[in-house]
Amino acid sequence: MARRLAGEELDRQLAELGDWTRVGESITRTIEFPDFPTAIRGVSAVADDAEAMNHHPDMDIRWRNVTFTLSTHSEGGLTQLDIELAAQIDRVAESYARA
Numbered sequence: 684m685a686r687r688l689a690g691e692e693l694d695r696q697l698a699e700l701g702d703w704t705r706v707g708e709s710i711t712r713t714i715e716f717p718d719f720p721t722a723i724r725g726v727s728a729v730a731d732d733a734e735a736m737n738h739h740p741d742m743d744i745r746w747r748n749v750t751f752t753l754s755t756h757s758e759g760g761l762t763q764l765d766i767e768l769a770a771q772i773d774r775v776a777e778s779y780a781r782a
Contacts, residue, residue, distance in 0.1 A: 685755055685762035687759065687762055688760070688762055693761060696766045700766070700773070702773065702776075705761075706752075708754055708759065708761060709753060710753050710765060710769060711751065711752045712750070712751050712769070713750040714748070714749050714750075714772075714780050715747060715780060716747045716749065716780050717779075718747050719746055719747050722744060722746070722747045722779075724779060725749060725778075725780065726742055728779070729751065729772055729775050732771045733768060736768060736771075738755070738764040738765075740772070741753075751772050753768055753769055
């Protein structure tokens with residue numbers, strides 16, 4: 684199980700993510716892709732990464748906009764797994780998203 688992050692450690696790691704917003708015990712980011720097919724390819728890439736990590740985000744697809752929400756429900760908050768998956772989603776965004 685992943686250790687829950689708190690305090691300065693959590694604040695520092697969230698600051699490094701930049702495009703993510705904390706909402707309660709979750710973090711969220713909406714990515715605008717160039718078009719719907721590209722959004723689906725981005726979601727598929729994130730799904731592959733998430734499956735490999737055995738840590739799965741909530742994903743809300745609205746045309747070319749995809750909102751990702753991360754939290755480790757078993758730990759009741761944010762863990763290192765959330766931070767690592769957020770960083771991977773950022774890499775996907777750089778590869779697929781609209782500039």
